Amino acid sequence: MMLVMVEKMNITKLDIRGKVCPMTFVYTKLYLEKMNKGEILEVMLDFPVAVENIPASCKQQKIGNVIDIKEVNLDKKTWIITIKKI
Amino acid sequence: MDFTEEQIERYSRQIVLKEVGGRGQKKLLDSKITVIGCGGLGSPITYYLTAAGIGSIKLVDFDRVDLSNLQRQILHYTSDINKMKTQSACEKLTQLNPDPEIQIINEVLSSHNVKEILQDSDFVLDGSDNLPTKLLINDACINLGIPFTIAGVLRFNGQVLTVIPQKKTTCYRCVFGDISGNTASVSCSQAGVIGLIPGAIGCIQANEVIKYLLNIGDLIINRILMVDFLNYQFNFIKVIRNDDCPACGENPVDLINNYDYKIDDACHG
Numbered sequence: 001m002m003l004v005m006v007e008k009m010n011i012t013k014l015d016i017r018g019k020v021c022p023m024t025f026v027y028t029k030l031y032l033e034k035m036n037k038g039e040i041l042e043v044m045l046d047f048p049v050a051v052e053n054i055p056a057s058c059k060q061q062k063i064g065n066v067i068d069i070k071e072v073n074l075d076k077k078t079w080i081i082t083i084k085k086i
Numbered sequence: 087m088d089f090t091e092e093q094i095e096r097y098s099r100q101i102v103l104k105e106v107g108g109r110g111q112k113k114l115l116d117s118k119i120t121v122i123g124c125g126g127l128g129s130p131i132t133y134y135l136t137a138a139g140i141g142s143i144k145l146v147d148f149d150r151v152d153l154s155n156l157q158r159q160i161l162h163y164t165s166d167i168n169k170m171k172t173q174s175a176c177e178k179l180t181q182l183n184p185d186p187e188i189q190i191i192n193e194v195l196s197s198h199n200v201k202e203i204l205q206d207s208d209f210v211l212d213g214s215d216n217l218p219t220k221l222l223i224n225d226a227c228i229n230l231g232i233p234f235t236i237a238g239v240l241r242f243n244g245q246v247l248t249v250i251p252q253k254k255t256t257c258y259r260c261v262f263g264d265i266s267g268n269t270a271s272v273s274c275s276q277a278g279v280i281g282l283i284p285g286a287i288g289c290i291q292a293n294e295v296i297k298y299l300l301n302i303g304d305l306i307i308n309r310i311l312m313v314d315f316l317n318y319q320f321n322f323i324k325v326i327r328n329d330d331c332p333a334c335g336e337n338p339v340d341l342i343n344n345y346d347y348k349i350d351d352a353c354h355g
Contacts, residue, residue, distance in 0.1 A: 022099070030089070
């Protein structure tokens with residue numbers, strides 16, 4: 001229980017709506033680099049291609065595991081990608 | 087590791103690389119290099135390293151821009167003729183990227199000033215056009231323990247050798263020895279060169295710096311890269327360190343204070 005709460009407190013949120021590839025990954029990577037192993041990053045974005053590109057690039061460069069991708073209904077089609085720093 | 091929005095955008099295409107990232111970019115921005123010569127080799131070297139965001143770049147050249155330089159020295163424009171090369175270079179580089187601190191030194195590199203000029207560098211690049219200066223850079227960098235890369239170009243050919251004193255890799259003097267008095271050595275003004283040859287070779291030198299600073303890939307150490315652009319032959323020649331080398335051998339000599347480099351003959355002859 002305690003562990004979950006700690007993780008929740010350590011969620012970093014990154015809003016890169018309006019950014020396109022490869023800047024979407026550049027920002028995601030810079031944030032992940034600053035975080036500690038096990039911490040969670042939530043990336044909010046609206047560039048459709050990035051929904052596939054960010055998880056693929058995180059895997060290729062072994063910097064994070066994508067644990068969730070969810071679509072949220074805002075004015076524009078938007079996604080939140082949840083990544084655990086490795 | 088906090089970058090400005092502008093820096094993130096400017097360096098995005100290298101930060102995105104697995105081998106660079108934010109940490110690598112920070113390392114480049116924190117590094118100091120010295121480039122000897124703002125000519126054919128110095129142009130691409132300084133241009134690409136300024137663009138890459140090397141934090142501090144020292145430019146050393148004593149010469150002024152001449153019309154005959156423009157065929158290959160791409161930092162200089164027709165309107166720069168008679169301007170100091172360092173000044174002309176600095177104007178272009180600061181416009182390209184305001185991040186690096188550019189320092190200019192309008193002096194002939196000699197045994198009197200070489201240590202002072204090179205001492206605070208993380209890496210030194212030779213873009214000179216004569217053997218005595220290359221030997222002087224070699225000897226001073228080994229003495230100071232600074233890694234460096236030396237190149238030469240002539241006609242359609244180029245060669246590159248990088249030396250890492252800490253790793254005791256084969257030095258320029260190990261290979262070329264005492265040939266500074268050899269009249270067979272020619273400079274570009276005596277023998278021609280196609281302009282893009284120093285362009286391509288200078289790019290390889292710049293690549294050596296980035297790789298060294300980021301500790302990635304294989305450097306051109308203990309081997310010389312020989313490129314023949316006429317027939318497109320890229321060859322490595324293995325070069326073995328000379329234990330008796332007066333610069334890097336087991337019993338090094340104080341060459342800077344005792345060796346006659348004949349720099350004046352080479353630079354003003």
